[in-house]
Amino acid sequence: AQKVTQAQTEISVVEKEDVTLDCVYETRDTTYYLFWYKQPPSGELVFLIRRNSFDEQNEISGRYSWNFQKSTSSFNFTITASQVVDSAVYFCALSEPITQGGSEKLVFGKGTKLTVNP
């Protein structure tokens, strides 16, 4: 079965610091997908990125960047020059096939609560 571990429960930084959120996963599948979601205090999960297991290129989107390393089963997320609005709980998730219908369900880690202080 799939498993996602986010070892950092809470992180607190001062605005403009860089911060990296760790994600380690376990799967026996050769094809799988990894995701990051953001959950602000309002509660809604906001999609940030998806990555397939065949694409190990790092990705950058503005202040966000992701480092996927298949060799260590990790998919880490870095926020550069953090801002107060980045304060939220961040979840890493791994896809698991649904038997019928060709879709995938998501297996989530427990999340990392990031607090960015002014």
Next chain:
Amino acid sequence: DTGVSQDPRHKITKRGQNVTFRCDPISEHNRLYWYRQTLGQGPEFLTYFQNEAQLEKSRLLSDRFSAERPKGSFSTLEIQRTEQGDSAMYLCASSFEQGLPDTQYFGPGTRLTVL
């Protein structure tokens, strides 16, 4: 483009009562998912619909839980004889079938408190 909506946003009920939640997916999305999130945990998968067909149910979904998507549009999740352990955030997500992987877009959730 309207996102996924859920109603109600909050529900407080007494143990033993029945409750029903509604989810309206993004209009063109044919896939719909329910998850449950307890405090300090990540969401856990409950069930999946493709159009009106319920194709997978988690072991977490006891026989007190039932979900429907009668016309392949909105979905309802009913919990009968609620227990205090049912207190959680119930999240709905939808996606459009366009080859793996779909990106699941989540609604704001319904927070259930069972007294």
